[in-house]
Amino acid sequence: MTFLAETTDLLRRTPEVLRALLIGVPDSWTDTADVPENGWRPHDVVGHLITGELTDWVERTQRILEHGTSVPFDKFDRFAHAERDTDATLDELVEHFARLRAENLARLAELASEEDLDRRGLHPSLGEVTLRELLATWAVHDLDHTAQIFAGMAASHDVEVGPWKAYLGILLRRDDPAALAG
Amino acid sequence: MTFLAETTDLLRRTPEVLRALLIGVPDSWTDTADVPENGWRPHDVVGHLITGELTDWVERTQRILEHGTSVPFDKFDRFAHAERDTDATLDELVEHFARLRAENLARLAELASEEDLDRRGLHPSLGEVTLRELLATWAVHDLDHTAQIFAGMAASHDVEVGPWKAYLGILLRRDDPAALAG
Numbered sequence: 001m002t003f004l005a006e007t008t009d010l011l012r013r014t015p016e017v018l019r020a021l022l023i024g025v026p027d028s029w030t031d032t033a034d035v036p037e038n039g040w041r042p043h044d045v046v047g048h049l050i051t052g053e054l055t056d057w058v059e060r061t062q063r064i065l066e067h068g069t070s071v072p073f074d075k076f077d078r079f080a081h082a083e084r085d086t087d088a089t090l091d092e093l094v095e096h097f098a099r100l101r102a103e104n105l106a107r108l109a110e111l112a113s114e115e116d117l118d119r120r121g122l123h124p125s126l127g128e129v130t131l132r133e134l135l136a137t138w139a140v141h142d143l144d145h146t147a148q149i150f151a152g153m154a155a156s157h158d159v160e161v162g163p164w165k166a167y168l169g170i171l172l173r174r175d176d177p178a179a180l181a182g
Numbered sequence: 183m184t185f186l187a188e189t190t191d192l193l194r195r196t197p198e199v200l201r202a203l204l205i206g207v208p209d210s211w212t213d214t215a216d217v218p219e220n221g222w223r224p225h226d227v228v229g230h231l232i233t234g235e236l237t238d239w240v241e242r243t244q245r246i247l248e249h250g251t252s253v254p255f256d257k258f259d260r261f262a263h264a265e266r267d268t269d270a271t272l273d274e275l276v277e278h279f280a281r282l283r284a285e286n287l288a289r290l291a292e293l294a295s296e297e298d299l300d301r302r303g304l305h306p307s308l309g310e311v312t313l314r315e316l317l318a319t320w321a322v323h324d325l326d327h328t329a330q331i332f333a334g335m336a337a338s339h340d341v342e343v344g345p346w347k348a349y350l351g352i353l354l355r356r357d358d359p360a361a362l363a364g
Contacts, residue, residue, distance in 0.1 A: 133344035162315035
């Protein structure tokens with residue numbers, strides 16, 4: 001299987017995973033941030049994923065293909081969601097993300113092919129990067145932030161698990177990132 | 183919404199999440215453990231979730247309702263999957279888990295009601311626990327281990343993301359559990 005096919009396969013799954021996990025889930029599971037300080041609730045995380053679809057991944061693909069390393073990428077606004085999504089429900093955000101992702105995968109299929117993967121762009125902080133690295137990062141960024149949603153949902157029941165918390169790494173790491181479950 | 187209803191809602195989602203994420207996914211995403219030492223690949227994690235369905239959560243519910251604190255729970259065998267599941271594909275494990283989970287939620291609905299939640303059992307290491315704590319732990323245990331699957335899948339592309347690794351906490355934490363993404 002080609003790199004583009006395997007990467008696209010993963011990217012296509014994320015909206016389905018988020019639907020299965022979040023659409024209609026009771027609020028009691030989604031009202032808590034993953035970590036106590038500067039953490040994100042699932043609502044914030046899905047908003048951040050939407051920002052990526054709106055301004056980042058496919059825009060940067062296009063930048064690489066049109067300008068190579070001569071024009072650096074625009075910076076990714078990690079907090080764009082905060083104001084934009086205040087009035088949206090979590091279900092609405094998940095469906096918005098799913099629509100944008102489908103559109104972006106269609107755009108990607110038109111824009112790029114396997115032969116383009118070694119083409120280079122310029123990241124404003126990281127320097128030269130390849131299209132292959134950009135697309136792998138798009139997919140791993142999905143995995144990273146979806147895992148963050150699981151951490152927030154677990155955190156919402158930090159007290160309810162009682163003494164079992166000692167065995168649940170996903171809760172222990174909220175207080176001590178280096179904690180190992182007992 | 184009652185505690186049993188919200189907990190069951192979450193427990194019902196896990197098989198759907200695992201199907202969306204794993205059924206038919208290219209092997210290149212699932213051949214890596216979450217951490218370098220004693221880590222688990224997605225295949226191991228789903229096997230561990232199957233063990234919980236076979237021997238733990240509903241058995242312990244029954245133990246509480248029949249024996250209270252007079253007979254402690256059997257110990258949870260955290261490595262039962264290793265030999266049992268050697269020959270099963272990941273897809274087969276996901277579907278096996280989904281069947282067991284559906285059966286166990288049906289059993290739970292027959293066994294327990296909201297009035298039983300404060301009843302107590304005896305954990306062999308943790309001491310007295312309530313049915314409410316057991317059921318919350320069942321759900322958070324799902325979240326913890328599903329997040330571990332995401333960590334393994336991300337780890338499989340640790341190299342492919344190139345310099346972006348500096349921004350991907352899910353990868354940085356493999357080497358240094360206390361790492362914060364840059």
